[in-house]
Amino acid sequence: MAEGEKSKRHLYEVKDDKLVRLRQECPKCGPGIFLAKHKDRVACGRCGYTEFSTQKSKSAE
Numbered sequence: 326m327a328e329g330e331k332s333k334r335h336l337y338e339v340k341d342d343k344l345v346r347l348r349q350e351c352p353k354c355g356p357g358i359f360l361a362k363h364k365d366r367v368a369c370g371r372c373g374y375t376e377f378s379t380q381k382s383k384s385a386e
């Protein structure tokens with residue numbers, strides 16, 4: 326059994342036939358380091374990288 330592969334799948338979600346990443350990786354720290362999601366931004370707790378979300382939130386959904 327591939328345990329590692331199984332746990333990795335939890336980071337993804339199939340929505341409308343698209344593979345959606347549930348968590349965004351830090352571009353500075355690289356794969357494996359994920360950004361913490363905030364109300365209007367995402368931030369890396371390791372290096373302090375912050376990225377403001379420009380997309381409008383779909384509150385109607």
Ligand SMILES: [Zn+2]
Nearest residue numbers: 351354369372
């Ligand atoms: Zn980082």
